[in-house]
Amino acid sequence: MSHPLAVHADWMRKFGVNVDVDTTTDPEDVWANGGVYTFPSSAAACTLVSDDDNDDDGDTGARTVRVYGLDANYMKQQEDVTLNGTSTVALANTYLRVFRMEVLTAGSTGTNEGTLSLVHGGATTLAAIQATPTVGSTMMAIYTIPKDYSRAYLARFRCGMIDAANNAEAMVRLDVRPENGAWRTIDIVGLRANGSSAALVDYPGLGISIAPGSDMRVRVQEVSNDNTSVFALFNIAQEL
Numbered sequence: 001m002s003h004p005l006a007v008h009a010d011w012m013r014k015f016g017v018n019v020d021v022d023t024t025t026d027p028e029d030v031w032a033n034g035g036v037y038t039f040p041s042s043a044a045a046c047t048l049v050s051d052d053d054n055d056d057d058g059d060t061g062a063r064t065v066r067v068y069g070l071d072a073n074y075m076k077q078q079e080d081v082t083l084n085g086t087s088t089v090a091l092a093n094t095y096l097r098v099f100r101m102e103v104l105t106a107g108s109t110g111t112n113e114g115t116l117s118l119v120h121g122g123a124t125t126l127a128a129i130q131a132t133p134t135v136g137s138t139m140m141a142i143y144t145i146p147k148d149y150s151r152a153y154l155a156r157f158r159c160g161m162i163d164a165a166n167n168a169e170a171m172v173r174l175d176v177r178p179e180n181g182a183w184r185t186i187d188i189v190g191l192r193a194n195g196s197s198a199a200l201v202d203y204p205g206l207g208i209s210i211a212p213g214s215d216m217r218v219r220v221q222e223v224s225n226d227n228t229s230v231f232a233l234f235n236i237a238q239e240l
Helices: none
Strands: 010-021 044-050 062-070 076-082 089-095 097-106 117-122 123-131 143-144 153-177 184-202 207-212 214-225 228-239
Touching: 010 143, 010 214, 044 062, 062 089, 062 117, 062 123, 076 089, 097 117, 097 123, 097 143, 214 228
Parallel strands: none
Antiparallel strands: 010 228, 044 089, 044 117, 062 076, 062 097, 117 123, 143 214, 153 184, 153 207, 153 214, 153 228
């Protein structure tokens, strides 16, 4: 895909999956934890923990994790965290948003053995690296445009579903909320599958302009069958 800002922009590719959306639980957002994602209203201290003792410095699972997010002023920040198995580890920074984590180093298994969960303010899970189906990275079609950039442009949106049932259907939305504003849907896709289905949208020109500080989410509005798996990704060109 060619884009007018291809050379000058800082590109962000966000992708995620929700492997189990049911008719009784929709709407759900596209992230590995499932359910509706919660965006915090203020920055707070965070902790990181695994549900497997082997995710520990010097053990066979994940040892260190890099966390990417935003501070109280919507500016980018990141840090590396050394895991301590099922004991919580406090992060050095406070976070308003966390939009990605990745395993940096691991023992003999090569990645995390348990689910690694980042909890905000002692209550809300903002990001998680699942033991399955993901490998070493968060899977969340969730993002907030940092204020490090003057403007951002949505260039591509792709989503799909996997369901064994005949004529399974899903309605998937891409939503944006400006800082201190209200959610609005900027695209919506209907999927129908006999096993699998996918849709891809490339936006013309620069793409859809999105202001810094805006939250973004991909939401599965409804499904026709239980146990529906939905994936999504979007590409953002962020102008310095």
